[in-house]
Amino acid sequence: MTLAFFPGCKIPYFCAHYGTSAKAVLKSLGVDFAEPEFNCCGYPMRNFDLKAFVLQSARNFAIAEQRGMDIVTPCKCCFGSMAHARHILDENHVLRAEINQMLAAEKRKYTGVSRVRHLLSVLAEDVGAAQIGAHVRKPYHGMKVAAHYGCHALRPSSVVQFDNPFSPTIFESLIRVTGAECVDWEKRLECCGQPLAEGSPQLSRRLAERKITSAVDSGADLICSACTYCQIQFAAMPETAIPNILYPQLLGLSMGLSGRRLGLDRTTVTREKLERFIAA
Amino acid sequence: MFFTYTFYAACLVCVLGMIYKLRPWFSYRIGPPEPGYSAWQRIWHALRAVVRTVFSFRIFRLAFSLVYDVILQAHILRKDPLRWGMHFFIFAGFMALLLMHALEDQVSRELFSGYHSTVNPFMFLRNLFGLLVLVGLGIAIYRRRASRTLRRITTRADRIAIALLLVIMTSGFLLEGAKIISPSVFGSMLRDYSGYSMASEDSDPIKTYWQAHYGVAFPGEDLPETPEMMEQGRFMHVNYCAYCHDRPEWAFVSYPASRVMYPAAGLLDRFRMDVILWYLHFLACFIGLALLPFTKFFHVITTPLSLLVKSAGLPARGETAERLNRRAMELDACTSCGTCSLHCSVAPMFARIENRYILPSERLSALKNLAAGKTMTPGQLQQIVEGGQICTKCYRCTRLCPAGIDLQDIWLAAEAQFAQQGYNPAARWIPDSFARDLPSAHQKLSSDADLLGGLAAVSVHQEDFSGCLKCKTCTNACPVVDAADDPLGDLDLLPHQMMHALSLGMRDEVLSSRMIWACATCYLCQEHCPQGVRITDIFYGLKNLAYRQTNKYPPN
Numbered sequence: 097m098t099l100a101f102f103p104g105c106k107i108p109y110f111c112a113h114y115g116t117s118a119k120a121v122l123k124s125l126g127v128d129f130a131e132p133e134f135n136c137c138g139y140p141m142r143n144f145d146l147k148a149f150v151l152q153s154a155r156n157f158a159i160a161e162q163r164g165m166d167i168v169t170p171c172k173c174c175f176g177s178m179a180h181a182r183h184i185l186d187e188n189h190v191l192r193a194e195i196n197q198m199l200a201a202e203k204r205k206y207t208g209v210s211r212v213r214h215l216l217s218v219l220a221e222d223v224g225a226a227q228i229g230a231h232v233r234k235p236y237h238g239m240k241v242a243a244h245y246g247c248h249a250l251r252p253s254s255v256v257q258f259d260n261p262f263s264p265t266i267f268e269s270l271i272r273v274t275g276a277e278c279v280d281w282e283k284r285l286e287c288c289g290q291p292l293a294e295g296s297p298q299l300s301r302r303l304a305e306r307k308i309t310s311a312v313d314s315g316a317d318l319i320c321s322a323c324t325y326c327q328i329q330f331a332a333m334p335e336t337a338i339p340n341i342l343y344p345q346l347l348g349l350s351m352g353l354s355g356r357r358l359g360l361d362r363t364t365v366t367r368e369k370l371e372r373f374i375a376a
Numbered sequence: 377m378f379f380t381y382t383f384y385a386a387c388l389v390c391v392l393g394m395i396y397k398l399r400p401w402f403s404y405r406i407g408p409p410e411p412g413y414s415a416w417q418r419i420w421h422a423l424r425a426v427v428r429t430v431f432s433f434r435i436f437r438l439a440f441s442l443v444y445d446v447i448l449q450a451h452i453l454r455k456d457p458l459r460w461g462m463h464f465f466i467f468a469g470f471m472a473l474l475l476m477h478a479l480e481d482q483v484s485r486e487l488f489s490g491y492h493s494t495v496n497p498f499m500f501l502r503n504l505f506g507l508l509v510l511v512g513l514g515i516a517i518y519r520r521r522a523s524r525t526l527r528r529i530t531t532r533a534d535r536i537a538i539a540l541l542l543v544i545m546t547s548g549f550l551l552e553g554a555k556i557i558s559p560s561v562f563g564s565m566l567r568d569y570s571g572y573s574m575a576s577e578d579s580d581p582i583k584t585y586w587q588a589h590y591g592v593a594f595p596g597e598d599l600p601e602t603p604e605m606m607e608q609g610r611f612m613h614v615n616y617c618a619y620c621h622d623r624p625e626w627a628f629v630s631y632p633a634s635r636v637m638y639p640a641a642g643l644l645d646r647f648r649m650d651v652i653l654w655y656l657h658f659l660a661c662f663i664g665l666a667l668l669p670f671t672k673f674f675h676v677i678t679t680p681l682s683l684l685v686k687s688a689g690l691p692a693r694g695e696t697a698e699r700l701n702r703r704a705m706e707l708d709a710c711t712s713c714g715t716c717s718l719h720c721s722v723a724p725m726f727a728r729i730e731n732r733y734i735l736p737s738e739r740l741s742a743l744k745n746l747a748a749g750k751t752m753t754p755g756q757l758q759q760i761v762e763g764g765q766i767c768t769k770c771y772r773c774t775r776l777c778p779a780g781i782d783l784q785d786i787w788l789a790a791e792a793q794f795a796q797q798g799y800n801p802a803a804r805w806i807p808d809s810f811a812r813d814l815p816s817a818h819q820k821l822s823s824d825a826d827l828l829g830g831l832a833a834v835s836v837h838q839e840d841f842s843g844c845l846k847c848k849t850c851t852n853a854c855p856v857v858d859a860a861d862d863p864l865g866d867l868d869l870l871p872h873q874m875m876h877a878l879s880l881g882m883r884d885e886v887l888s889s890r891m892i893w894a895c896a897t898c899y900l901c902q903e904h905c906p907q908g909v910r911i912t913d914i915f916y917g918l919k920n921l922a923y924r925q926t927n928k929y930p931p932n
Binding site for chain 1: 720723724727834859903
């Protein structure tokens with residue numbers, strides 16, 4: 097089934113390299129995807145108006161349904177929000193009717209056929225570790241990576257159904273394909289603090305600092321994330337003790353994709369540092 | 377005489393208007409007040425930027441952009457062919473008419489030795505170009521009516537622009553049609569070019585010939601088209617008329633119009649309809665010219681300028697004078713074409729939240745009014761700020777804007793400006809009272825409806841939290857509680873206390889606690905709850921409710 101690539105609102109301007117690297121990796125792995133024009137998933141409105149949020153997500157599903165596609169997004173907040181909205185729409189038929197009435201004005205309808213999936217799920221389940229491994233031409237050696245899971249993909253597990261919420265493995269298994277090692281770290285499943293960046297900036301920074309300290313303590317060389325918001329949060333931390341990288345960049349480099357396509361110049365980790373691990 | 381004077385008057389108004397409209401480009405400011413630049417400094421910076429661009433290799437990029445973006449408008453074609461068709465038909469048709477027809481003495485006669493407005497290809501082309509404009513206008517009207525979003529953002533300025541063009545074009549076609557049938561026009565031309573008088577019987581052959589082949593009406597006269605008359609008429613026609621006249625059918629729009637008017641030719645000629653239409657036609661054109669700086673037509677200056685500035689590129693972001701100038705100029709470059717609002721990634725929310733400033737085009741025009749110093753009610757201002765906060769800065773409007781306006785830069789600058797004025801985007805819509813002034817929050821919230829009723833409206837129900845055992849697992853799992861120096865002092869209530877207070881119906885304490893706004897929405901509490909209480913979802917519901925109850929200017 098063709099997938100509809102959903103970049104989310106923050107990628108185009110604030111984190112463009114995540115979009116380009118994710119698409120480059122998908123293309124190289126032969127994953128077929130289209131790019132219809134979606135709208136915001138509604139995540140930023142969740143705090144203020146449930147219906148506005150659900151309406152936004154429902155419209156995205158309606159667009160995907162019209163094309164007979166599932167949605168794939170690299171952002172965990174977009175993924176979690178749309179999965180949550182879908183859950184609400186499937187549970188609450190009164191709200192669903194109300195939302196569909198709003199969508200009817202532009203001849204769209206949510207029926208619940210299309211699913212939303214995170215980039216990592218597509219890579220792990222559709223492509224598979226073995227297939228990805230076959231594309232890895234320059235594996236890393238001796239590089240320790242702290243996998244940052246991202247809250248909204250993991251929890252609430254009954255709604256998002258991404259992985260085991262207490263001991264997930266999907267991210268580590270994908271990182272190991274590249275030859276890198278994964279560390280176990282205390283704050284692996286905790287919040288990066290980004291959702292509070294605007295409302296409580298101090299608290300937000302503190303949460304990020306605690307995560308970073310935990311990663312450093314575990315002896316990791318890198319924090320690897322697979323979420324637009326988490327990446328924006330890590331990138332906003334000045335002079336962190338540990339560099340961060342997005343998963344498609346980590347994978348892409350080991351697949352031999354060009355640093356320019358992967359946007360390596362926009363991360364805190366230098367290409368030289370990464371290539372040291374490849375050469376070793 | 378009248379024609380000449382009105383033309384010069386229109387030109388004068390136009391030039392003065394331009395100068396008047398240039399002033400805000402160096403005085404309007406979008407963005408925080410620092411660093412300050414005087415208008416003279418900004419003019420100096422603008423001139424310097426122009427000189428530096430013109431005398432650099434960027435001039436080639438500018439030349440390319442002039443052809444590709446400004447004349448061909450290829451960037452619009454790639455994104456929306458219908459819109460391109462609409463705009464290009466109007467643009468190309470109007471420009472061609474301007475050069476070939478309106479400036480015929482200066483352009484057409486100079487370029488083409490045999491130029492006469494009534495010979496081909498000029499007669500045919502004039503109708504073709506006019507028809508192009510009419511088709512473009514037709515598409516424009518259709519688009520504006522067919523799309524809900526465009527209907528919503530269409531203003532008087534858009535209607536005036538379309539109406540004025542419609543008047544110019546239809547009066548032109550009707551004028552040509554009226555001249556085709558008019559015996560008076562025929563008479564004066566006959567006198568001028570052959571010396572014959574209409575009253576004299578000697579002119580009957582040419583009248584007969586023109587009645588038969590050139591569509592002229594001679595009401596009240598009986599001119600039988602006998603072979604002799606026709607042959608004689610043809611002879612006179614070749615002698616006096618044929619050099620300047622092709623068959624009127626070539627005016628393929630005006631000629632059918634003349635056939636419609638034909639039965640009433642006598643009446644129309646008595647009122648000299650051709651003269652009336654001529655006045656209407658050129659006065660409409662001169663009004664358009666005079667009002668150019670004050671109508672949507674100003675974009676023929678500003679939009680190309682904006683596109684060229686974009687292609688020249690500005691130095692890195694920052695509050696430089698060049699950037700302030702560009703923002704101010706861009707406010708005039710917006711044609712309210714609606715592309716941004718049609719593609720805006722939060723616009724669908726308008727169906728739920730009736731705040732027109734969610735739509736980028738509307739927000740831009742509101743920012744222009746603000747920059748111009750128009751007074752706004754606190755409610756309007758609040759809605760503009762909120763519209764900006766709902767915007768996710770997804771960059772789509774900036775990428776799609778056909779006028780090349782750097783909207784993202786304007787949104788970010790406006791956000792910084794509002795932050796300086798106390799509308800802190802960091803605080804979003806969290807009422808200040810939550811952070812600083814608890815008693816007033818209590819008062820405000822107490823007067824409202826019951827908590828459970830309110831929560832039900834945001835999909836949280838009593839059974840959602842009644843299972844809580846107060847085991848504290850949620851609080852122990854919460855990273856925010858863990859990270860806080862003084863959890864109780866900073867958050868008012870901890871997660872398990874929130875659930876407990878809810879089951880006790882302690883509405884005020886729950887809704888005014890800072891815990892709900894400090895929640896990072898990581899769902900650790902909910903995931904760990906042994907009783908399956910949807911703690912994070914309940915927090916979301918409480919935030920919805922608190923926002924609704926404390927928002928002084930709710931959008932709906």
